[in-house]
Amino acid sequence: MVEPLGIREHGYTCREVVDVASEYVEGALPPEETTLFELHLNFCDGCFTFIDQIKQAAALSRRVSEDELPEPLRLGLLEAFRDWKRS
Amino acid sequence: MSACTYSVGTVTEAHTAGHIAADDSALVARLRDGDERAFEEVVSSFYPSMIAVARGYARTRAVADEIVQEAWIGVLKGIDRFEGRSSLRTWVLQIVANIARTRAVREARSAPYSSFETGDAQPAVEPERFRGPDDPFPGHWRSYPTDWRTLPEERLVSNETLAVVKQAIAELPENQRIVITLRDMTGCSAAEVCDTLGLSPENQRVLLHRARARVRARLERHLDG
Numbered sequence A: 001m002v003e004p005l006g007i008r009e010h011g012y013t014c015r016e017v018v019d020v021a022s023e024y025v026e027g028a029l030p031p032e033e034t035t036l037f038e039l040h041l042n043f044c045d046g047c048f049t050f051i052d053q054i055k056q057a058a059a060l061s062r063r064v065s066e067d068e069l070p071e072p073l074r075l076g077l078l079e080a081f082r083d084w085k086r087s
Numbered sequence B: 001m002s003a004c005t006y007s008v009g010t011v012t013e014a015h016t017a018g019h020i021a022a023d024d025s026a027l028v029a030r031l032r033d034g035d036e037r038a039f040e041e042v043v044s045s046f047y048p049s050m051i052a053v054a055r056g057y058a059r060t061r062a063v064a065d066e067i068v069q070e071a072w073i074g075v076l077k078g079i080d081r082f083e084g085r086s087s088l089r090t091w092v093l094q095i096v097a098n099i100a101r102t103r104a105v106r107e108a109r110s111a112p113y114s115s116f117e118t119g120d121a122q123p124a125v126e127p128e129r130f131r132g133p134d135d136p137f138p139g140h141w142r143s144y145p146t147d148w149r150t151l152p153e154e155r156l157v158s159n160e161t162l163a164v165v166k167q168a169i170a171e172l173p174e175n176q177r178i179v180i181t182l183r184d185m186t187g188c189s190a191a192e193v194c195d196t197l198g199l200s201p202e203n204q205r206v207l208l209h210r211a212r213a214r215v216r217a218r219l220e221r222h223l224d225g
């Protein structure tokens, strides 16, 4: 493994990167922090990969099948809708 | 997958313009007209997010379904008063949250959101993964996470992997589970989640971060193991 020389000079340690990963992914880091953060990512494969994994985790959650509307509830709601229409 | 037609943009526009966003206004007009197809569409597309909010307060799935039903009756009663200050979905989710909270109070239980600040303090990544203070590179990874982009697509999105994700989400503390379900599974925007649950943007992010970090850790164990 290549030693990440001078990583601390880039403002963030890997441990700190992990803590603010979602702030970065959500675009909530202030601009000057974002610059420092991205500088770290440019030099650190570990953190670059970690950020990618966080994004992948979110993307995979999106593919998980969601709760389906149960049939009795669907019918009950349709009934309620017809009642409402009549009223 | 729910049809998440309510993008961040729609919510923002509705907020700033103070009128019903284009997507919503057609839909709301059809509902007011008593269009059953429109109602069925919206009932099934909103269901995953509605049930996620209701589950945050209800002990059982059956009770959560009752809350969803009650919420729709409230929505229909109030649809003429919907002004589009938020998206239709946000408005509906707020009604779900209100009904669920009222019921939780009636049943003398405290709602999970009352303790949003505290939560668990479990770190996003185990501290052992990083080098200690005596190391020449303190706070740096001991060994890098593996690059999932090099995995074959079939493995990454296999049913087995998705089952791991689903299980990981199911086992999250309630607050985190609700937030990740709304954000990542049903595709709600951060603003929508904050408005529905009455969370500050920062708390919403903290909960989402913890939730995603745990899902990531479970995936890591599964994919690297």
Ligand SMILES: [Zn+2]
Pocket (backbone or CB within 6 Å): A013, A014, A015, A017, A040, A044, A045, A046, A047, A048, B141
């Ligand atoms: Zn790093």
